[in-house]
Amino acid sequence: MFTDLVQPDRVHRSLYTDREVFTREMERVYGGTWTYLAHESELPGPHDFVRRRLGLRPVIVTRDAEGGLHGLLNRCTHRGATVCRDDEGTTARFVCGYHNWTFDSTGALVGVPMRKGYGPSFEPGSLGLGRLRVESYRGFVFGTLNQEMPPLEEHLGYAARLLDQWLDRLPGSRLVVRHGTHRLRYRGNWKLTYDNSADGYHPGFSHASLLRMRKQRYGVGVDMQWTLGDVDNGGQTVTDLGNGHTFLDQRAEIDSYWESSAPMPGEQAYEAVLRERLGEEAERMLDLAVGSGMNLNIFPNLLVIGNQIQVIEPFDVDDTHLIWYATSLEGEGVPEELTALRMRLQEDFPSFGEPDDLVNFEECQNGLSIPEMEWVVTHRHLETGRSHLDENGNLTGPVTDELPIRAFWRRWTELMTSETKLVAR
């Protein structure tokens, strides 16, 4: 169905502009594969919940009394109203505001006012909230309506190993995702963000403002200067991890995380405190304030970048919300000052980096509206022979290789053409 539109070296503009494509994506891509929903630290205790979306479907991620995780469709089984209208909270009962049908934190229907009105054939057991299939990998909770998907970890493949590396920068610590968000919106298609997520071609240009400002104020050694110049001959790489997951690795360019960090309010104050208190151990803690140098993209909506978790929330074919969740580390010996430094540093890119990209995405959307100009070029490095299978058997190329975009479209096409029935259990 889409073979004319997704070609090996180019894709058709309508995939970004056609509302029918978007509608199908929201059903088949979001929900037809493991789709990121929430992080477990956002709902640490019994009966905690967060409200999310699976494509356009309103969903709730809950913990039951025993700590089990559930993905529930936020839709009353009576006449359809949402039963949860808060972004987050703690409750053993979701009471629909319309006629007070009541559901517990596993989604079971446990209360119906004036129940006698329903007669003897009424079966509350079959009227629980719609349920997603839910699995968690090291705190990252994914849901799907595709009952045929392999287990989550198998589906993640080598992306799970990279997530391990991202999580294990401080062995024994736990990730905490309860520090607020940057909620950015742009008038453009959601895929423009995924296209950008492993795009090592754009930083020297789209982020020229950030790079110039840093260089002029702080000199060459600070923050992302390695994205300037002929980056194809630098140390960065991009990798196709399979199933649409992709990776941009900057780590080979980073000698010292702390020394090359972007600036952050309180930097010298807390650096002095930590060096005084921790001695040599301070260096390791300070490095953890700084982003990982990894951009790990889990198809279709989770982008682990720096120390942040970005989630793509499509609203319409040309309207996307990009939510940046701030993170900290929790564990033995993690100083409070580190959390404060991480908060300040995680404000930097949403202020001075991402806004420029988002405007470029909006301008892509504008340009893609022209019917007579049909194609988006995706073949950079396709013919240069620079890509190769790495030691894990994954296709890796120079950082400006558009192989991640091509990998995205392969997975996208599989899901858009799949006939697998999606069902809520």
Added chain:
Amino acid sequence: MNLDEILGSATTSSYVDDAYYALLQTDLTEWRARGTPLADPDLEGLILHENWLLDRRAYEDWFDLYARECLYWVPNVDVLAEEPPTLGGKPTGGSLGYTKAAVRPHDPRTRVAIAFDDRRRLGDRIVWLRTGVAYSQLPPSATSHVSSGFVRVPTARPGEVKIRSQFVCHEIRAGHPVRTLAGWAGHVLVTEDGETRIARKIAALLDPDRTHLNLSFLL
């Protein structure tokens, strides 16, 4: 200051420490209080002048209004939120239930903000806007900042004056619809080198926790 001077100024950040964060918590407590209508035209004039400079995009002159140790803070949460009392006690339902507090939601030590700019980062912001390649501000946002309802709020801090006001900011970038951003602002004023300067400004939006289009201009 001109742009060249800003380039080399405040390139380290030493004053945002535990004591400074504690001070911000004190501010939040004090901002809640009843204020008295501001009788001092000079203080009101300073805030109106700030608006004027922002609308003119005269960032270098705007920078001069701020004290050596300063903060420009746009939180992403209602920093004065309190759990409201409910008739008949707490309802039992999720949709009617209570929102669980995040980790110290009002403390920027554990929460990111839309903007949390000390003097150095304000300098970064101005230089960034002046690079000429900040695409999010090409073309730039035209703004009209309107402030009113100035009240002076009591403070226990010697040498500081606290002014609370309401603001409405209309913004338009060519090719985009007009947007309205509104909320309350708090200005903490100090005297430095014989001049009244802004030590701390908070711009508290009505909808700080909602998703926003391009916010790369200044409130």
